[in-house]
Amino acid sequence: MKRQMLGALVLLAALTAGAAAQDYPSRPIKLMHGFPPGGNVDLIARLLGNEMSKGLGQSIVIEAKPGVAGSIAAEAVARSEADGYTLLVLPSAHPAHGALSKNVKYRVVDDFDWISVASFYPFLICVRKDSRFQTLRELIDEARKNPGALKYGSAGIGSILHTTVELLGNETKTKYLHIPYRGEAPAITGLLQGDIDFIAATSGPISSRVQSGEFRALAVTGKTRWREFPDVPTVEQEGIPGFEVISWTGLAGPANLPKPIVDRLNAELRRAIAVPEVKGTLESMGGDPRATTPAEMRALVASQLATWTRLAKEASISID
Secondary structure: OOHHHHHHHHHHHHHHHHHHHHHHOOEEEEEEEOOOOHHHHHHHHHHHHHHHHHHHHHHHEEEOOOOOOHHHHHHHHHOOOOOOOEEEEEEEEHHHHHHHOOOOOOOOOOOOEEEEEEEEEEEEEEEEEEOOOOOOHHHHHHHHHOOOOOOOEEEOOOHHHHHHHHHHHHHOOOEEEEOOOOOHHHHHHHHHHOOOOOOEEHHHHHHHHHHHOOEEEEEOOOOOOOOOOOOOOOOHHHHOOOOOOOEEEEEEOOOOOOOHHHHHHHHHHHHHHHHHHHHHHHHHOOOEEOOOOHHHHHHHHHHHHHHHHHHHHHOEEEEO
């Protein structure tokens, strides 16, 4: 009898979830992110929310809950009801912070349902135009001769700009002096003023400096050369086999979202980033607008978490 009652309850729950998914969405959706208003993640959240609301037939309200590298918002979404009405826009800082911090109160991969990446961003390793370094190989050779002498800037301890250079150092057995700034823009200014020797920065914020000739790009961190700078080699082409760090911004929700809701949101995001105005805006921000399947996004996050976890262990990096 108990087994029959349990089976009936499971069936009822499945039918209820299925009915709710068919009616989805029937009320406004809250789209959260964990970064300051006006920043890159906030702009993408508003861009996606505005366009996706048209296809979903419901308003999407953006809520910024900044703090602790986005983990405050991530925790709030992870603990929310899995009904599709609380979603999260997050960047590749999510697995990086999760690997380096012992105080994250959620499982980086398993406490979320992954919907799709919206845009990918490579990093450019850059120096000032008057730098003595013409290639990444020259910079690495100098670091081998003088460990810890070359200074690089980042958006802060534990940021993906920080971990990218630490990964480079770990893979090449070189050491650099980390100068953390309060954000990517101040770090770029630090390079411009000559306070640091180099930087790994997101393509969008730094591209104009490279195009104007103020900075020289030594390498791109993706697997392939970047369309805007076809003459700039990849880190791998500079002699570091298998090196790849790619940044991204995408959409997720709490774990156990009904599959029809995940599929609907994935389809709407794909439609949204194909709209010329949206695609053009993402490209102007230095991105490569490209959707993924939920499974592909989950695999990407898991892979990056594994990379940063290995780095944290091998290089003894922690942000707590």
